[in-house]
Amino acid sequence: MPDVAQTLDASGLACPMPVVRTRQAIDQLESGQVLEVISTDRGSLQDIPAWAGSTGNRLIESNDGGDRFTFLIEKA
Amino acid sequence: MSIQIVTIETPSLGDRSYVAHDGSKAVVVDPQRDIDRVLDVLHEHNLDVTHVVETHVHNDYVTGGHALATMLDAAYCLNADDEVHFDRVGLSDGDVLESGLMRVRALLTPGHTPTHLSYVLLDAEGNEVGVFTGGSMLFGTVGRPDLIGPHMTMELAKAQYHSVQRIAAEVDDAASVHPTHGFGSHCSATQATKQSSTVGTEKGDNPALVKSEEEFLQELIDGLTPYPTYYRHMAPANVLGPEAFDATPPEAFDLDRVAALLREGAWVVDLRNRRDFNASFLAGAINAELRNDLPNYLGWMVPFEEHLVLVGDDATVLDEAQRMLSRIGYDRLQGRMVAEAGAFAGHELERTVEVRNFDGLDLVGPDERTILDVRDTWEYESGHHRDAVHIPFHELPERIGEVPRGRPVWIYCATGARATIAASFLVRSGLEAVLIDDFCLPGDVPGEKAVPAGV
Numbered sequence: 408m409p410d411v412a413q414t415l416d417a418s419g420l421a422c423p424m425p426v427v428r429t430r431q432a433i434d435q436l437e438s439g440q441v442l443e444v445i446s447t448d449r450g451s452l453q454d455i456p457a458w459a460g461s462t463g464n465r466l467i468e469s470n471d472g473g474d475r476f477t478f479l480i481e482k483a
Numbered sequence: 484m485s486i487q488i489v490t491i492e493t494p495s496l497g498d499r500s501y502v503a504h505d506g507s508k509a510v511v512v513d514p515q516r517d518i519d520r521v522l523d524v525l526h527e528h529n530l531d532v533t534h535v536v537e538t539h540v541h542n543d544y545v546t547g548g549h550a551l552a553t554m555l556d557a558a559y560c561l562n563a564d565d566e567v568h569f570d571r572v573g574l575s576d577g578d579v580l581e582s583g584l585m586r587v588r589a590l591l592t593p594g595h596t597p598t599h600l601s602y603v604l605l606d607a608e609g610n611e612v613g614v615f616t617g618g619s620m621l622f623g624t625v626g627r628p629d630l631i632g633p634h635m636t637m638e639l640a641k642a643q644y645h646s647v648q649r650i651a652a653e654v655d656d657a658a659s660v661h662p663t664h665g666f667g668s669h670c671s672a673t674q675a676t677k678q679s680s681t682v683g684t685e686k687g688d689n690p691a692l693v694k695s696e697e698e699f700l701q702e703l704i705d706g707l708t709p710y711p712t713y714y715r716h717m718a719p720a721n722v723l724g725p726e727a728f729d730a731t732p733p734e735a736f737d738l739d740r741v742a743a744l745l746r747e748g749a750w751v752v753d754l755r756n757r758r759d760f761n762a763s764f765l766a767g768a769i770n771a772e773l774r775n776d777l778p779n780y781l782g783w784m785v786p787f788e789e790h791l792v793l794v795g796d797d798a799t800v801l802d803e804a805q806r807m808l809s810r811i812g813y814d815r816l817q818g819r820m821v822a823e824a825g826a827f828a829g830h831e832l833e834r835t836v837e838v839r840n841f842d843g844l845d846l847v848g849p850d851e852r853t854i855l856d857v858r859d860t861w862e863y864e865s866g867h868h869r870d871a872v873h874i875p876f877h878e879l880p881e882r883i884g885e886v887p888r889g890r891p892v893w894i895y896c897a898t899g900a901r902a903t904i905a906a907s908f909l910v911r912s913g914l915e916a917v918l919i920d921d922f923c924l925p926g927d928v929p930g931e932k933a934v935p936a937g938v
Binding site: 416418419421422423426427430447448449450453454457458461474 | 772774
């Protein structure tokens with residue numbers, strides 16, 4: 408498992424806020440650092456990988472915990 | 484055994500319900516309609532429910548309280564001033580309920596509704612261990628005061644300020660706070676970001692406790708966002724004592740049956756993901772992916788009284804959607820259909836919608852398309868495509884006539900979730916849609932001829 412530079416807990420937030428907060432958090436990181444995102448919004452399973460893909464940041468991992476979803480994103 | 488509080492989350496509505504127990508006796512707070520989830524908790528801990536209590540007559544979901552209390556022969560408790568059409572225990576400020584080693588004290592906290600109650604939970608020694616705050620004190624925010632009606636909003640907002648102050652003044656700092664709303668719920672004035680809190684913690688950051696009344700009211704009223712139209716049907720349903728969620732699937736329909744109903748104007752909700760849907764769907768179907776926001780967004784788009792048909796790519800998705808929709812009273816399902824890949828290929832009603840990103844707009848001239856932004860006003864105002872027509876998602880049903888006809892309508896939102904539903908709604912309304920499956924987050928200005936925020 409890669410070193411996580413920062414964890415963003417977006418639990419309880421509804422679309423589009425998990426993606427909005429993810430972008431804010433990524434903006435604060437250096438290239439190569441890894442952000443962990445926790446969300447309870449099922450839509451994040453679709454939105455966060457798609458957002459990472461569209462911005463060139465690398466989605467390392469995406470976990471479907473049923474009602475809790477976690478992601479690891481490496482900043483480009 | 485010390486007193487325990489079990490939280491039951493309903494992320495699709497941004498709500499929480501609670502079971503407080505002493506290891507033997509239990510009190511249930513604000514249960515959702517699918518009471519099987521509460522029964523699972525009771526069974527797991529081997530609990531006997533003495534009381535089911537409501538903090539208020541809910542505006543965002545159909546309660547399971549009446550059904551649960553009836554089934555378990557427990558006392559069903561609401562504010563005595565709530566006018567309901569069933570027998571219940573009517574509570575007043577200061578009333579105390581006894582449940583095993585627990586005591587529960589009602590605290591009148593109007594604001595979210597005029598008769599809202601909070602409940603202070605005490606242990607056998609009289610320590611205040613927690614407070615169930617419903618739609619009053621939320622985590623770092625408060626319940627919205629505008630759900631009863633515009634004529635009441637200011638009065639309720641003022642009441643809310645004093646109610647949250649009252650909780651802070653009268654309940655022990657160490658007591659944990661257990662709100663019903665605020666976890667993505669539109670009943671919350673803003674979105675809460677904490678997962679747990681105490682009265683003492685709220686004293687440091689709840690707006691009703693750190694701001695002047697004037698400042699609080701200004702920010703609360705200015706910050707109010709739209710809420711789903713289905714809300715207005717919830718309180719009338721809840722005062723009738725609604726039945727519990729029924730998980731029995733509706734009749735299985737085949738393609739011909741679904742197509743025939745669509746021709747008659749039936750509301751068919753297709754739950755498949757946006758790529759699969761837009762590659763092949765039946766004209767008139769609404770595409771609503773199985774996301775947390777499904778009840779809210781569908782509750783904005785589909786008339787409440789309609790008898791729906793659900794379409795999905797497997798039974799699990801259909802079951803889950805049935806449960807989510809039942810929680811907001813959309814329980815008049817006439818049938819459902821499992822759509823295998825290619826199910827609609829070649830059918831007379833088969834339609835497709837082009838799925839593009841913002842770059843795709845470069846290939847069409849400004850007079851060959853309409854661009855439609857369906858985000859909320861605050862999102863639109865933070866930055867938008869220069870040529871965009873703005874109709875917030877929730878206003879689309881009544882403002883569909885304002886969308887120019889005769890050329891394709893390119894639709895976008897922040898993540899594609901609302902745009903997906905809106906695109907299918909446009910097709911149902913006889914327009915040609917192109918789905919921009921792309922991101923336009925607050926502050927973004929998509930398109931070459933972009934304008935900065937504030938223009």
